[in-house]
Amino acid sequence: MDAATPAPRIRARLLLPLGLACCALSLGGFLALSVLGPSAVQPALGAGGGPPWALNAGLDPRAAVALLAAAITLAGAGLALCLAAVRRGFRPRSGPILAAGVLAALAFAVTPPVGSSDHLNYASYGHMAALGLDPYTTTAVDLGSDAYGLAVQEWRTTPSVYGPFVTWTQEFAVWAGGDTVRGTVFALSLINALVFVLIGLVLRRTARDEPGRLRAALLWSANPLLLYQLVSGAHNDVLAIGAAVLALAVCTAGVRRASRAGAVWRAFGAGALTGAALAMKFPAGLVGGGAAWPLLRARRWGGLAALAAGALTVAGAAYAAVGFGAFDQVRKASQFVSLANPWHLVAGRGGGVLNVGLPKDLVPVLSLGLMVLLIWLLGRALPEADEAVRTAAVLVFAWLFAASYALPWYDGLGWAVLVLLPWSRFDWIMLARTVALSLAYLPARDPVLAGLPDGLHWLVTGLRATVMPFVLAAVLAALVGTCLARRPVPVLVRTPPAPAGPPA
Numbered sequence: 001m002d003a004a005t006p007a008p009r010i011r012a013r014l015l016l017p018l019g020l021a022c023c024a025l026s027l028g029g030f031l032a033l034s035v036l037g038p039s040a041v042q043p044a045l046g047a048g049g050g051p052p053w054a055l056n057a058g059l060d061p062r063a064a065v066a067l068l069a070a071a072i073t074l075a076g077a078g079l080a081l082c083l084a085a086v087r088r089g090f091r092p093r094s095g096p097i098l099a100a101g102v103l104a105a106l107a108f109a110v111t112p113p114v115g116s117s118d119h120l121n122y123a124s125y126g127h128m129a130a131l132g133l134d135p136y137t138t139t140a141v142d143l144g145s146d147a148y149g150l151a152v153q154e155w156r157t158t159p160s161v162y163g164p165f166v167t168w169t170q171e172f173a174v175w176a177g178g179d180t181v182r183g184t185v186f187a188l189s190l191i192n193a194l195v196f197v198l199i200g201l202v203l204r205r206t207a208r209d210e211p212g213r214l215r216a217a218l219l220w221s222a223n224p225l226l227l228y229q230l231v232s233g234a235h236n237d238v239l240a241i242g243a244a245v246l247a248l249a250v251c252t253a254g255v256r257r258a259s260r261a262g263a264v265w266r267a268f269g270a271g272a273l274t275g276a277a278l279a280m281k282f283p284a285g286l287v288g289g290g291a292a293w294p295l296l297r298a299r300r301w302g303g304l305a306a307l308a309a310g311a312l313t314v315a316g317a318a319y320a321a322v323g324f325g326a327f328d329q330v331r332k333a334s335q336f337v338s339l340a341n342p343w344h345l346v347a348g349r350g351g352g353v354l355n356v357g358l359p360k361d362l363v364p365v366l367s368l369g370l371m372v373l374l375i376w377l378l379g380r381a382l383p384e385a386d387e388a389v390r391t392a393a394v395l396v397f398a399w400l401f402a403a404s405y406a407l408p409w410y411d412g413l414g415w416a417v418l419v420l421l422p423w424s425r426f427d428w429i430m431l432a433r434t435v436a437l438s439l440a441y442l443p444a445r446d447p448v449l450a451g452l453p454d455g456l457h458w459l460v461t462g463l464r465a466t467v468m469p470f471v472l473a474a475v476l477a478a479l480v481g482t483c484l485a486r487r488p489v490p491v492l493v494r495t496p497p498a499p500a501g502p503p504a
Helices: 007-035 061-087 094-109 118-130 147-151 164-176 181-206 210-221 224-232 237-256 260-278 282-297 301-322 324-333 362-381 387-402 408-418 426-440 458-485
Strands: none
Touching (some): 007 061, 007 094, 061 224, 094 210, 118 164, 118 181, 181 210, 181 237, 224 426, 237 260, 237 408, 260 282, 260 301, 282 387, 282 408, 408 426, 426 458
16 A cells, blocks of 8 residues: 555545445336336336337336335445545546436436326326316316326326426427327426436536536436436426526526626526426525525625516416416415425324324424524535525525425435535435435335235335334434534625725
């Protein structure tokens, strides 16, 4: 051993290849579940040729769930090892990692979605819009014997909860896919994969140095948990995340390139993209708070007005086009309590795990109170970064950890803003949360519709509904503890220039 080589760096060189190998194995597991065809973790797409391509191996439900659990565990272990290697000073090249993530995303795009049946809901909403029906009042049951209506599984009596831009994307996918369920799902998967890749490139471009580009490659583009949840899972959250990331990119570019007129137009552009994010999924619009805060502190009223005008123009026009009944299901959803959530300890189905029976009208109020507390804690403790990015991260993390309804793919927005922060202990907390949520939804389907044998129903009643609320409460406690343990980040106050003296 070279005496000049520090021992921690040698260990890092061993940790990183092992971590990347675990990530590669996990991606192989996710892809195998997709390629093997319909199973407990993959709903059938119906007859038809062409993509997405898969076999019809008839995988046993126990084997499918075991392989999914192993792939999630390997993904978490691989990312943890990579984070440990970076913490010890080893910095691999980001380019090859980015390329591997792009290839994985494209592979998932041409194979059937895995993990839930949500993509069948998306296809049916797009089909409703293509038929001239209102997906915000129409349900799968209303479609009768229509192939799209029959394909829907868990949410047969639920109208769309998604924003207008998502609905229009779904309608476009019906046209692009030849008006078949299989073709529509393929079009949706391909759009998701391309947007996911684009987000990775934007995050890489926004990074100001090679460590930042490494974070973009490792924690987004090649992150096996995100590739599984957002790309292989075909969840439309990636569309809203794309608009949110572009808004932050435009906003931070405006900080570095400052002409007054240019800054106002950039603020309008960031606002327009924020409005697009709001017109997809409301929480993605939180990044607008990140864009607004530096303008507010600097009293740049013109830029703040331009930001608001851009957001209101785009979001307002989108919702006006589909009708404000699009908000109905969103209002209902605000009182839901998901099973794998700390709030399920005291509220939700059966009065919660602890049988407290918190009134459902009180849950949103307490959730908002917790969010405010977390905003204060995170505002003191998150590592220093661009002011807009850091503020957006504060708001997004506070929402993620305070919300009463959480599913694993919702974490994609948190990872997108986390990438733009420096390396810190918050990376580990986010990793623990996403792994726990992913394991809670093995799979994210009704156990009867998924064909799970009675011996596996404990995955829902035991793991998801009873164990994981405690686990995620512990993760929340770790977040609070980490915030309290860190020294408050100093507020950067710009000193105004001294006035010029009298001419000589």
